[in-house]
Amino acid sequence: MNNPEEIATTREFFPSGELPVNLSRRRFLLASAGVSAGAFVLGLGLPLGKARASGASEAMAPGTRVPAFLEIRPDNRIRFYSPFNEGGQGVFTAMAQIVGEEMDADPASFIVDNAPTGHQFQVVNGRMRITGGSMSVRSSYMTMRRLGALARSMLLQAASKRLGVAVDKLDTEPGRVVHAASGKSLTYGELAPQALDLPVPAPDSVKLKNPAQFRWIGKPVKRVDAYAKSTGRAQYTIDIRVEGMLHAAVQHAPRLGMTVGTFRNEAQLKAMKGVHSVHRLPGAVAVVAERWWVARKAVDAAQVDWKEAAADASARVMPADFSTQAYREQLLRAKGEGETAESAGRPGKALDNAHTVVDATYWSQYLHHAQLEPPSTLARFHADGSLEVWVPNQAPDMFQADIAKKTGLDPDRITVHSPMLGGFFGRHFLYGPGVPYMQAIELARATGRPVKLIWSREQEFLRDPMRPMSVVRFRGGLDARGLPVALEAVAVTEGASEGVANKRRGKVDSSAVEGLAGKAYAIPNRRIAQLYMKTPATLAYWRSVGHSMNDFFYETFLDELADKGGQDPFELRLRLLEGNARLTHLLRELADLAGDWKRGPFTAPDGSRRARGVAMASPFGSQAAAMAEVSIENGQVRVHDVWQAIDPGSIVNPAIIEAQVASAVSLGLSETLLEETVYEHGMPVARNFDKYRILPPDRMPRVHVRIVESGAKMGGIGEPPLPATPPAVVNAVSHLIGRRIRSIPLSQHEFKT
Amino acid sequence: MELEINGKSYPVESDADTPLLWVLRDELGLTGTKYGCGIAQCGACSVLLDGRVIRSCVTPVAGVAGRKITTIEGVEDDPAGRRVVAAWVAHQVPQCGYCQSGQVMAATSLLKQSPQPGDDEIAAVMTNLCRCGTYNAIHATVRDLVNGGPSPEAEKARAEAARASNRDGGAHA
Ligand code: FES
Ligand code: FES
Numbered sequence: 044m045n046n047p048e049e050i051a052t053t054r055e056f057f058p059s060g061e062l063p064v065n066l067s068r069r070r071f072l073l074a075s076a077g078v079s080a081g082a083f084v085l086g087l088g089l090p091l092g093k094a095r096a097s098g099a100s101e102a103m104a105p106g107t108r109v110p111a112f113l114e115i116r117p118d119n120r121i122r123f124y125s126p127f128n129e130g131g132q133g134v135f136t137a138m139a140q141i142v143g144e145e146m147d148a149d150p151a152s153f154i155v156d157n158a159p160t161g162h163q164f165q166v167v168n169g170r171m172r173i174t175g176g177s178m179s180v181r182s183s184y185m186t187m188r189r190l191g192a193l194a195r196s197m198l199l200q201a202a203s204k205r206l207g208v209a210v211d212k213l214d215t216e217p218g219r220v221v222h223a224a225s226g227k228s229l230t231y232g233e234l235a236p237q238a239l240d241l242p243v244p245a246p247d248s249v250k251l252k253n254p255a256q257f258r259w260i261g262k263p264v265k266r267v268d269a270y271a272k273s274t275g276r277a278q279y280t281i282d283i284r285v286e287g288m289l290h291a292a293v294q295h296a297p298r299l300g301m302t303v304g305t306f307r308n309e310a311q312l313k314a315m316k317g318v319h320s321v322h323r324l325p326g327a328v329a330v331v332a333e334r335w336w337v338a339r340k341a342v343d344a345a346q347v348d349w350k351e352a353a354a355d356a357s358a359r360v361m362p363a364d365f366s367t368q369a370y371r372e373q374l375l376r377a378k379g380e381g382e383t384a385e386s387a388g389r390p391g392k393a394l395d396n397a398h399t400v401v402d403a404t405y406w407s408q409y410l411h412h413a414q415l416e417p418p419s420t421l422a423r424f425h426a427d428g429s430l431e432v433w434v435p436n437q438a439p440d441m442f443q444a445d446i447a448k449k450t451g452l453d454p455d456r457i458t459v460h461s462p463m464l465g466g467f468f469g470r471h472f473l474y475g476p477g478v479p480y481m482q483a484i485e486l487a488r489a490t491g492r493p494v495k496l497i498w499s500r501e502q503e504f505l506r507d508p509m510r511p512m513s514v515v516r517f518r519g520g521l522d523a524r525g526l527p528v529a530l531e532a533v534a535v536t537e538g539a540s541e542g543v544a545n546k547r548r549g550k551v552d553s554s555a556v557e558g559l560a561g562k563a564y565a566i567p568n569r570r571i572a573q574l575y576m577k578t579p580a581t582l583a584y585w586r587s588v589g590h591s592m593n594d595f596f597y598e599t600f601l602d603e604l605a606d607k608g609g610q611d612p613f614e615l616r617l618r619l620l621e622g623n624a625r626l627t628h629l630l631r632e633l634a635d636l637a638g639d640w641k642r643g644p645f646t647a648p649d650g651s652r653r654a655r656g657v658a659m660a661s662p663f664g665s666q667a668a669a670m671a672e673v674s675i676e677n678g679q680v681r682v683h684d685v686w687q688a689i690d691p692g693s694i695v696n697p698a699i700i701e702a703q704v705a706s707a708v709s710l711g712l713s714e715t716l717l718e719e720t721v722y723e724h725g726m727p728v729a730r731n732f733d734k735y736r737i738l739p740p741d742r743m744p745r746v747h748v749r750i751v752e753s754g755a756k757m758g759g760i761g762e763p764p765l766p767a768t769p770p771a772v773v774n775a776v777s778h779l780i781g782r783r784i785r786s787i788p789l790s791q792h793e794f795k796t
Numbered sequence: 797m798e799l800e801i802n803g804k805s806y807p808v809e810s811d812a813d814t815p816l817l818w819v820l821r822d823e824l825g826l827t828g829t830k831y832g833c834g835i836a837q838c839g840a841c842s843v844l845l846d847g848r849v850i851r852s853c854v855t856p857v858a859g860v861a862g863r864k865i866t867t868i869e870g871v872e873d874d875p876a877g878r879r880v881v882a883a884w885v886a887h888q889v890p891q892c893g894y895c896q897s898g899q900v901m902a903a904t905s906l907l908k909q910s911p912q913p914g915d916d917e918i919a920a921v922m923t924n925l926c927r928c929g930t931y932n933a934i935h936a937t938v939r940d941l942v943n944g945g946p947s948p949e950a951e952k953a954r955a956e957a958a959r960a961s962n963r964d965g966g967a968h969a
Contacts, residue, residue: 120964131892131928154964265888270957272893273884273900275828275868282827290822316811334810336818415832415840415894415927465830465894466927500833698888702933706891709929732837732925741919743931 106166106186107246109194112142112158115235119218121148124158126166127179128437129268130414130464130471131706132761133699134179136266138187140259140695141180145191145252146198147215148231150264157461160440173438175469175584177663177759180695184757185251192249194238201238202229217258263698268463280435280462281419281497288421289319290335291486291496292342293327295505298725299476299581300352300360303328307346315341322489324482331490335497358475359545361579365725367409367512374514374535374576375404381533381574384551385560388568393529397520401607403600405517405785407592409720410510410585413737416465417503420483423493429456430487434480435464435471442480445473449481468710469584470507474543477508477581501730508543509720510585511536511578515559515596520568525608527619529568532559532597535576538589542582547575554584558593558766563626563661564601564619580722586710590662590766595715595787598658598770603783612774613640613657625690625753626659626666633657633668633688636749640670644779651676653683656774660766664758665691669708669767671744673775675794680776682712682744689748689764692755704764705746711768713738715787736790797861801826802870812858817841819857820867828868828897832925839924842898842905843867849905849921866904868897872958877904878951879941885957886950887937891928898924903938912942 106112106126114122123142129135139153158164165172166183195215202220203210206227213220221228231238254260271277296302303323312330313321317337322329328345332338352360394400421433430452436442439459447454464471471478483496498506513536520529538552551573553560560571585591605612613634620626634640643654651674659668670686685708694700717736721728729735769787776794777784784792797808801824810819815834820826820843832840834853841853844866871877880903890896899922906913906921913921918938926934940946 120960129892131890133891266890268893269885269888269890270881270954270961272890272896273881274872274958274961275830275897275900276961277893278827279894281831282821284825284827334814334818334822336810336814336822413927415830415838415892415925417831464892466892468927497831500835702888702891702930705932706929709931710927731835732833733835737925737927738929738931739925740922740931740934743929746932 103163103243104246105163105169106183106190107193107243108163109190109197109243110239111161111163112190113194113239115231115239117232119230119232120152120154121231122154122156124164125155126158126164126172126183128157128174128461128464129155130174130467132703133266133696134174135268136264136699137180137695139267140264141184141187142191142194144257144260145188146194147217149217150259150267152218153267155267157439157463160443160459165440172440175437175472177665177762181664181757181759188251189246189249192251193243193246196244196249197238197241198231198234200241201234204237205229205234260695262696264696266699277463279416279465280421280433281416281465283421283433283462283495285421285423285493288493288495289331289333289490290338291329291331291483291494292335292339292499293324293329293482293496293502294342294345294347295502296326296349297505298361298363299326299506300358301349302326302352304348304350307348308344312341312345320490322486324485326476327482329482329486329496331486331494339499359579359581361725363725365579365722367720367722370578371406371512371514374406374512377535377574377576379574381535381572382550383570383572384553384556385571386569388529390529390531390568390570393568394518394520394531397529398523399521399525399607401517401519401521401604403517403603403783403785404514405596405600406514407512407595407787408718409512409580409722410714410718411504411507411720411735412468412470412583412585413732413735414464414466414468414470417498417500418470418479419495419497420480421493421495422480422483422487424487424491428452429458430484431458431460432480432484433460433462435467436461437467437471438473441473446480446484450484468586469588472543472584474508474581474583477506477583500732504727504730504735508581508583510591511539511542511555511582513555513592515593517596517600519600519604521604521608525610527566527601527604527608530566531570533572533574534559534593535574537576537578537582538573539582539584541575542578543584554589556593557589558660558662559597561661562597563623563659564616565621566619586707587662587762587765590660590762591711591714594658594660594662594766595769595773598660598767599773599777599783599785602656602774602777611642613642616657616659625755628753629666629668629688629690629751630659632749632751633670633686636688636747637670637686642778647674652779654775654779656771656776656778658767658770658774660763662759662763662766664756665689665760665763666758667763667767669771671768671771671775673772673779675779675796678794678796680716680772680789680794682716682742682772684745684747685712685768685771686747687749687764687767688751690751690753690755691758691760691763693752693757694750697750700750700760701748703760704748707762707764708746708768709738709743711765712742712744712772715769715772715789716742717788717790719788719791797857799857799861799865800863801865802867802873808857810857813856816843816852816855816857816860816865820852826867826869830894830897832895837925838895839898839902840895842901842924844901844905847905847908849902866901868901871900871904874904876907878954879946880904880907882950882954883937883941883946885954886946887933887940889930889933889937891930895924895926895928899926899930899934903934903941906938907941918942
């Protein structure tokens with residue numbers, strides 16, 4: 044495999060020569076699309092799934108056209124095209140479990156790839172396709188189970204024909220159809236050529252399994268991608284290579300909105316060894332070369348006089364005097380009560396009549412996604428003008444539509460490939476100038492060659508759209524017993540959704556207030572509001588979106604109220620959740636997991652002074668409760684343990700859930716302890732991991748997980764374990780040091796050992 | 797210039813100051829080694845040089861000519877590396893997987909240098925960043941390796957996965 048051309052094409056054919064058994068269908072589809080199978084095998088063109096997903100499938104409900112999703116090989120291995128992209132959250136494995144369960148095929152026999160674009164794969168509530176919002180499994184669970192059941196039904200029918208016995212005399216065992224009376228059986232691989240050519244039965248004609256009979260759903264099934272990801276075999280967009288490909292690197296304008304003025308050393312760069320060409324792009328210059336390192340070195344040396352944005356620029360423009368410090372002060376100074384997102388009772392009156400009123404202002408920071416794979420795009424135009432794009436994305440059809448709009452190409456002429464993601468956390472949606480694909484497409488067009496553009500980490504941190512920052516003004520009212528009777532929260536911020544859209548949609552951006560609104564505590568008088576304050580910075584979704592900061596604000600303020608009212612924070616939560624069986628159970632499970640609630644401060648066996656904090660969150664359809672134990676070590680916060688009890692209603696894979704909890708806890712800790720994107724003079728100060736610190740291994744605490752299956756409607760898992768973590772930690776720290784901490788990251792505060 | 801990578805000799809044309817990482821990825825097509833930061837901060841680009849882990853993004857290629865380079869593509873040819881991969885799969889370490897080539901190389905280096913490392917030694921070598929937060933899984937896996945793991949079944953599972961992957965062309969064979 045030392046020949047790059049070979050490597051470039053291995054993904055696009057079956058290297059062992061073991062072709063899938065339903066090849067006749069593949070040939071037919073390709074022929075009908077005007078492409079020979081030979082051309083396909085050489086990777087020149089139309090991917091199979093696209094042909095399959097078009098035409099007749101438009102009429103079929105998404106998630107029902109079995110052959111679009113499945114290929115079964117003679118050795119019983121099953122290739123499954125997933126509507127959801129894998130980026131660490133384990134969804135490829137979950138899909139194999141869910142489909143395999145009803146199909147009666149071992150998930151371990153699945154080879155999973157991301158599906159091409161098309162109507163058939165719009166299975167998020169039967170309407171759309173995104174990998175986000177912790178929605179994949181919960182929004183498609185029944186559809187994917189039915190898909191497996193339809194496949195099983197087709198295999199049974201094919202076996203019925205082959206064996207000449209009625210379908211109802213047949214049954215399945217994993218990977219085979221069996222006829223008990225004769226003892227005969229046929230493997231799925233043997234049946235596939237006939238089965239997958241049968242018409243798909245009506246979706247409601249198949250009966251789904253009784254969950255009590257589940258063999259794989261709910262079990263800690265091994266990930267389908269663990270080996271590939273332990274051996275460097277997993278391929279991400281950054282790794283894709285095609286024949287004749289050139290490499291590109293860019294230098295972005297220092298501030299968004301600026302354009303290329305004088306390019307002083309353009310001729311010099313062109314003359315550099317290995318440079319193919321030099322390009323001016325909107326807001327960037329690019330160098331295309333035979334090797335990325337050459338392109339990068341050259342473009343880093345580019346000397347450009349950037350022009351300020353035109354005064355009437357419609358997109359966001361980053362002004363020269365923007366700083367996060369000044370912007371935060373602006374949020375802190377902002378006057379006004381904002382627009383109400385949630386209200387109950389009469390908060391104004393209740394606050395007036397309260398025995399004690401607590402006022403406090405909290406804030407958060409901008410954050411980078413800092414997914415470890417820097418963004419890249421490979422673009423290739425074909426002789427017929429059609430375009431192929433490999434791009435990290437969480438919504439392939441939306442990318443296809445956007446590319447169509449921007450290039451003027453018909454969407455049918457644009458093939459979007461969606462390789463596995465080297466982490467995403469919300470990074471790979473449509474973020475205008477925050478994503479590289481239009482640059483790559485422009486460079487491929489200009490050079491007439493396939494071009495892979497990689498953003499260096501430094502260029503990524505210059506354009507990464509950020510998790511919003513917010514300032515929240517709280518007022519809480521306590522009655523004479525010290526119990527909260529009123530709570531008002533005004534979030535002064537621009538929300539992620541309105542930031543991404545670059546316009547206000549409805550009244551309040553729910554992503555600006557989620558985690559302040561939607562809390563389960565019985566505080567009778569409430570008002571949660573957003574005071575919109577546009578920022579010139581570009582914004583994005585970031586794992587758990589508004590919850591990533593709002594639950595921190597709310598749950599730490601709740602502790603502040605508890606302290607003021609002389610209440611124990613754990614007991615207070617139980618009290619405010621009286622009658623809520625699901626959440627009181629969850630809290631008790633948490634205490635049980637953590638060996639009971641003990642707030643401290645106490646002296647641990649190693650002599651350190653420690654305290655614990657508790658917090659809860661209700662994100663993305665799931666319920667979470669977290670406890671953290673902390674000490675101060677060498678002037679910084681040490682988190683020893685995080686316990687988390689999580690109730691997603693019902694589950695598919697407990698091992699993956701545990702891994703997701705550990706993952707979300709680490710990201711939540713990272714923002715709590717260390718992370719902050721600081722802008723000065725309109726530019727981010729940190730451009731790489733030397734100054735933008737993310738959680739390193741030596742600051743990772745032990746993580747203990749309890750999964751609670753309440754049987755409630757299925758919730759999400761990728762994001763829900765994050766939001767309760769920051770407040771659990773900060774509540775512990777505040778109690779330990781005897782002073783309320785009202786902002787993150789904690790690295791901005793001083794702690795005495 | 798000739799490089800010796802995974803026991804094979806490769807002629808290389810890139811300039812002497814090109815980081816080894818980009819020679820591996822672009823010139824030789826060995827894309828299992830990843831780019832994360834380019835400034836020796838994250839460890840995604842970790843490879844072995846004469847059996848010791850280095851960060852290839854800051855290692856000029858000229859300096860490694862004539863020395864033995866092991867990348868993730870060759871890690872299973874090394875007995876320690878094979879054990880590490882088997883343990884990684886058995887413990888289900890990877891999430892997105894992007895950092896894991898580097899993590900596996902770092903763990904392989906650790907075991908090659910010191911078969912019974914203590915926690916401090918582990919912490920000193922296992923410094924690669926993981927944005928997905930697999931740190932605890934990595935630590936547990938390395939401890940298992942130090943204690944003689946993984947089990948023979950884990951090695952069998954690895955070998956079976958390797959066969960299946962070669963057959964399927966799971967990504968590249
Ligand atoms: S890419 Fe080399 S250390 Fe990050
Ligand atoms: S597994 Fe994703 S960065 Fe480590």
